[in-house]
Amino acid sequence: DAEITQSPRHKITETGRQVTLACHQTWNHNNMFWYRQDLGHGLRLIHYSYGVHDTNKGEVSDGYSVSRSNTEDLPLTLESAASSQTSVYFCASSSGTSGLQETQYFGPGTRLLVL
Amino acid sequence: AQSVTQLGSHVSVSEGALVLLRCNYSSSVPPYLFWYVQYPNQGLQLLLKYTTGATLVKGINGFEAEFKKSETSFHLTKPSAHMSDAAEYFCAVSRYGNNRLAFGKGNQVVVIP
Numbered sequence: 001d002a003e004i005t006q007s008p009r010h011k012i013t014e015t016g017r018q019v020t021l022a023c024h025q026t027w028n029h030n031n032m033f034w035y036r037q038d039l040g041h042g043l044r045l046i047h048y049s050y051g052v053h054d055t056n057k058g059e060v061s062d063g064y065s066v067s068r069s070n071t072e073d074l075p076l077t078l079e080s081a082a083s084s085q086t087s088v089y090f091c092a093s094s095s096g097t098s099g100l101q102e103t104q105y106f107g108p109g110t111r112l113l114v115l
Numbered sequence: 116a117q118s119v120t121q122l123g124s125h126v127s128v129s130e131g132a133l134v135l136l137r138c139n140y141s142s143s144v145p146p147y148l149f150w151y152v153q154y155p156n157q158g159l160q161l162l163l164k165y166t167t168g169a170t171l172v173k174g175i176n177g178f179e180a181e182f183k184k185s186e187t188s189f190h191l192t193k194p195s196a197h198m199s200d201a202a203e204y205f206c207a208v209s210r211y212g213n214n215r216l217a218f219g220k221g222n223q224v225v226v227i228p
Binding site: 094 | 124157161215
């Protein structure tokens with residue numbers, strides 16, 4: 001079955017370190033998204049991509065970057081981890097072929113703790 | 116820009132009682148509206164969505180929601196709560212051609228036996 005996976009599921013790191021969170025989908029979806037989930041804030045969009053080599057900033061993109069070299073993967077990099085980036089990170093994808101709003105399918109999440 | 120308001124971060128409901136979660140949105144253009152559910156330690160899954168057509172939308176697990184343009188609302192209901200409905204519920208809005216979602220802050224539903 002097609003799916004969307006994230007790795008690692010849990011990560012502990014130190015402030016100032018570079019961290020990369022992986023997201024991989026096997027639906028051949030064009031659109032991919034990264035969100036962070038924090039208590040009292042719901043989900044907030046970090047970065048998104050509408051296709052290979054396309055990336056765009058979301059509402060909370062400072063300190064994060066993404067690159068899209070193929071259809072299946074959209075890794076999220078924290079350039080220099082900060083304690084404020086402790087959060088649960090979700091990757092999502094949608095088809096991107098109909099031109100209409102399509103359902104986004106979510107991965108299981110990565111819990112990141114920055115000490 | 117669009118935004119979503121969900122009041123009451125925690126909602127307690129007795130088993131067998133009505134579940135009602137309120138969602139109000141602001142959007143400068145006709146919106147697409149979604150309800151997602153998140154079970155503990157899992158990702159989000161779609162409950163239901165409104166794009167066009169019938170304003171009463173039925174979803175999985177007995178949930179439904181009604182789009183009311185005049186009230187800018189998309190409230191989620193279920194006639195009879197079950198213990199398995201304990202989860203966090205998110206309302207989200209998008210607009211045509213945008214493919215990006217703006218989420219509300221969520222409602223944590225607790226079902227009391």
